[in-house]
Amino acid sequence: xxxxxxxxxxxxxxxxxxxxxxxxxxxxxxxxxxxxxxxxxxxxxxxxxxxxxxxxxxxxxxxxxxxxxxxxxxxxxxxxxxxxxxxxxxxxxxxxxxxxxxxxxxxxxxxxxxxxxxxxxxxxxxxxxxxxxxxxxxxxxxxxxxxxxxxxxxxxxxxxxxxxxxxxxxxxxxxxxxxxxxxxxxxxxxxxxxxxxxxxxxxxxxxxxxxxxxxxxxxxxxxxxxxxxxxxxxxxxxxxxxxxxxxxxxxxxxxxxxxxxxxxxxxxxxxxxxxxxxxxxxxxxxxxxxxxxxxxxxxxxxxxxxxxxxxxxxxxxxxxxxxxxxxxxxxxxxxxxxxxxxxxxxxxxxxx
Numbered sequence: 001x002x003x004x005x006x007x008x009x010x011x012x013x014x015x016x017x018x019x020x021x022x023x024x025x026x027x028x029x030x031x032x033x034x035x036x037x038x039x040x041x042x043x044x045x046x047x048x049x050x051x052x053x054x055x056x057x058x059x060x061x062x063x064x065x066x067x068x069x070x071x072x073x074x075x076x077x078x079x080x081x082x083x084x085x086x087x088x089x090x091x092x093x094x095x096x097x098x099x100x101x102x103x104x105x106x107x108x109x110x111x112x113x114x115x116x117x118x119x120x121x122x123x124x125x126x127x128x129x130x131x132x133x134x135x136x137x138x139x140x141x142x143x144x145x146x147x148x149x150x151x152x153x154x155x156x157x158x159x160x161x162x163x164x165x166x167x168x169x170x171x172x173x174x175x176x177x178x179x180x181x182x183x184x185x186x187x188x189x190x191x192x193x194x195x196x197x198x199x200x201x202x203x204x205x206x207x208x209x210x211x212x213x214x215x216x217x218x219x220x221x222x223x224x225x226x227x228x229x230x231x232x233x234x235x236x237x238x239x240x241x242x243x244x245x246x247x248x249x250x251x252x253x254x255x256x257x258x259x260x261x262x263x264x265x266x267x268x269x270x271x272x273x274x275x276x277x278x279x280x281x282x283x284x285x286x287x288x289x290x291x292x293x294x295x296x297x298x299x300x301x302x303x304x305x306x307x308x309x310x311x312x313x314x315x316x317x318x319x320x321x322x323x324x325x326x327x328x329x330x331x332x333x334x335x336x337x338x339x340x341x342x343x344x345x346x347x348x349x350x351x352x
Contacts, residue, residue: 007135008057012196016238016260016286018320024313024350025057026343027288027325033090033332034339041336054343057323059197062129062140062187068120077116080151089332098154106171115175118182126190139240140191141184142199143228145176146221162216169220177224181231188235197240198232200225200259205245208270217250222257229258240288244328246270248277255284264289264327265316274315287316288323291342297326298334302341309345317350324350 005022006014014021028051030038035047044050051058066077074093075081081097103109130138149172150158161169188195202221204210210217229239241259243250248271251262262285267274277287290312291297296304309324316322324346330339 004055009135009137009196011057012059012137012323015320015323016196018286020320022351023055024317024346025323026055026346026350027323028054028056028058029326029328030330030339031090031332034330034334037332038336038339042340054340055347056343058136059139060130060133060136062126062138062191062195064121064123064183064186065125066120067122068116076151077120078148078152079113080148095151098152098157100152100172101154101157103168106167109168109171116179118179118186121183121186123186123190126187130191130194137196138191138194139197139199140187140195141180141232141237142201142240143177143180143184143225144199144201144203144242145173145180145224146202148176149173159212162212162220166220173220173224177227181228184228184231188231188237193236195235195237197261198228198235198237199240199242200228200232201240201242203245204243204250205247205266205269207245209246210249211245214249214253218253222253225254226257233258246272248272251277251281251285255281259285261286261288261323264325266292266294266327268292268295274312278315278318282316282319282321286321286323289325289327290316290322291324291326293326293328293330293334297338297342298331300338302337305338305341306345309342310349313346313350 003022008025011021011025015025038050039047042050042053044053050056068077071077074083079099080095082093083096084091085094100109100113103112152172153161184198204212204217232239238260239258240261240263241254242263244264245266246269265277265287266272267290274290291308296308312324313322
């Protein structure tokens with residue numbers, strides 16, 4: 001039986017510093033429906049009960065409260081409107097209205113669109129959000145502006161813009177990154193030194209390759225993302241970078257920009273084999289994720305889940321530098337027994 005001597009916060013911090021731990025940290029990402037099913041399966045009353053029962057070192061997020069102008073129903077602060085879509089075993093909100101997709105120039109956007117303002121949010125309650133969570137890693141701030149840009153312009157138009165409308169891309173990304181920078185700075189100011197992780201993300205990868213060219217990533221994103229990373233590091237926080245899919249081509253540039261941890265390690269995507277990632281980047285990155293939630297977790301057997309976790313610990317965790325987690329949100333079709341097996345195996349085999 002594993003003997004725990006560290007808190008989740010201490011376990012994460014030692015892993016990020018590449019120091020010896022009592023066991024590997026284990027994080028949890030799942031849809032709300034999945035969590036409800038897991039709570040019922042484990043006879044838990046709260047999510048915290050799940051974390052304690054399965055020895056999960058859950059990251060706790062903090063953020064401001066929106067207090068700005070009243071928003072129309074199902075509309076976010078950017079004016080993007082969403083529709084709830086039922087996919088059979090759960091629901092997702094899908095963006096159905098893109099408020100600046102009709103504009104052809106920066107001038108039109110300036111004349112017709114109102115950007116949100118940082119003062120529309122109240123940051124004073126962030127201190128209270130970490131009360132009782134002192135033993136857990138805290139995540140706050142960061143950025144993922146192209147996701148918002150795609151909602152503002154529509155997915156197809158957003159990618160067309162990278163080629164045909166660079167002036168619109170540059171103008172909007174500057175606005176979005178400036179907002180993310182101010183949001184992050186204000187969070188740091190509320191709880192100085194308490195934020196361990198900032199989520200500086202963009203989804204660059206598909207199953208087989210990047211969704212835009214390395215040159216576009218270097219031109220539009222990396223310089224702006226580096227500004228966010230520098231802010232995080234100046235506040236003593238680590239940069240947690242999320243990018244789905246086959247992103248190996250851009251990993252060296254992201255390391256140079258300043259990422260500390262890479263998520264979600266979708267190792268079944270082209271070029272993302274675990275051995276190669278560990279060999280080439282294991283001394284420069286902390287790996288987070290690695291348990292396949294497209295095939296193994298939802299459709300595999302308990303024995304297959306167990307073997308994958310053991311393999312991840314052996315490969316990605318060799319010499320440290322690995323945080324066990326699913327390769328994104330665990331979906332509601334996943335048997336609770338497989339989820340339990342993932343964490344049970346991580347706890348049993350992940351000793352430091």
